[in-house]
Amino acid sequence: MQNNFSDLPPVRGTAGRKNYKVKKPHSSIPKRIFAGIGKALLLIITLAVMLLTTVLLSLKLICSDAFPSAQRMFVTTILETGQLKFLASVFLSSDKIQAIVDSNSMSTLEGEVDSALIHIGGSGSIGVPGGDSDETAGEDIEVHPVSGSTYYGTMLIVKDPSRVSLATIYPWREEGITLDSLVKGAGAVGGINGGLYNSTNNTGGKPFGVVVSDGEIQFNDPTAFPGLVLIGFTEDDILEIIDIDGMSAKSVEKLILDRRIRDAVTFQEESSDSNNHFVQLILNGEAREMNGMGSGLNPRTAIGQREDGAVLMFVTDGRGKSGHLGASAADLINVMTEFGAVNAANLDGGSSSCMYYGGEYLMTSVTFYYTNSSWKLPTGFVIK
Secondary structure: OOOOOHHHHOOOOOOOOOOOEEEEEEOHHHHHHHHHHHHHHHHHHHHOOOOOOOHHHHHHHHHHOHHHHHHOOHHHHHOOOOOOOHHHHHOOOOHHHHHHHHHEEEOOOOOOOOHHHHOOOOOOOOOOOOOOOOOOOOOOOEEEEEEEEEEEEEEEOOHHHHEEEOEEEEEEEEOOOOOHHHHHOOOOOOEEEOOOOOHHHHOOOEEEEEEOOEEEEEEOOOOOOOOEEEEEEEEEOEEEEEEOOOOOOHHHHHHHHHEEEEEEEEEEEEOOOOOOEOOEEEEOEOOOOOOOOOOOOOOOOOEEOOOOOEEEEEEEEEOOHHHHEEEEEHHHHHHHHHOOEEEEEEEOOOHHOOOOOOOOOOOEEEEEEHOOOOEEEEEEEEEE
């Protein structure tokens, strides 16, 4: 029989084996990734440019003469900030800025604190706005919420003024510490931020002006800034508010010794096209009068003293926190007057404003990355 091998499937050896190729990653995938990243970055940049353009156009509109009220509010508010003062000069001339400041400043309070008006350990019968409904009323330290149309604030009433002192990080260094650390380090139960200091990049390790703690002069450079005012307590627990503008370091040293100042800081009184700061609020029962708006709206920290010696510590929010713009000088005066202040002064405010008491922040920094804390500080008035 003849074998017909042609009907059989061919036997494949090496020569007949199929050549399978391993597929390599598609070379266009990295290009697609980079293209996607590029488009995303382009979109982000475009949105950022649009947002910046919108903000600049809005600010230009606000600063125009078409909206005088908004213009005044913007200038008086922005000049009180630490880092954004330059925005006013972007849209307005220095002469225009100064004209706005002059028409919205405050009258000068002449004279010095009359200690005879303060009677330490008096009856303490001065009423509290809204009555004594707060759960802490009647305690040695009272906590009272205060609300205004453009701000929310908290008032601490310390009935024994000898409990209020100044905590510092002396000797000074590059970085300060948060208010809760200042309070705990001093063995205190609460406190508020203090006077002028170097807040650039939130370093907070060095004060400006003058600092006195427990009778020791820890910093004395009164000529570094114009319009400095000394705010603090004497050994007799009287709150002093003393204009030291133009005084030399030697004169300030003598003043501190003569007045027996035990704890004090400084803040700046200046109304110019560079700054819009104020200090004195009430002096010997006389409230400071406003010219126009008096000031802008910002977070605030203020300190005062009642006739019975009780110390008033007041802090507000602002700059958009909880939808609030902040408090004005008139707001501070009204609140301090309502709480019975005989003397009262404005301290450093803005992002520095904060209050700590009872193991928690009652008022925190308005800066978004410190919303549950405070900025780094070199000083703070604390309650022992």
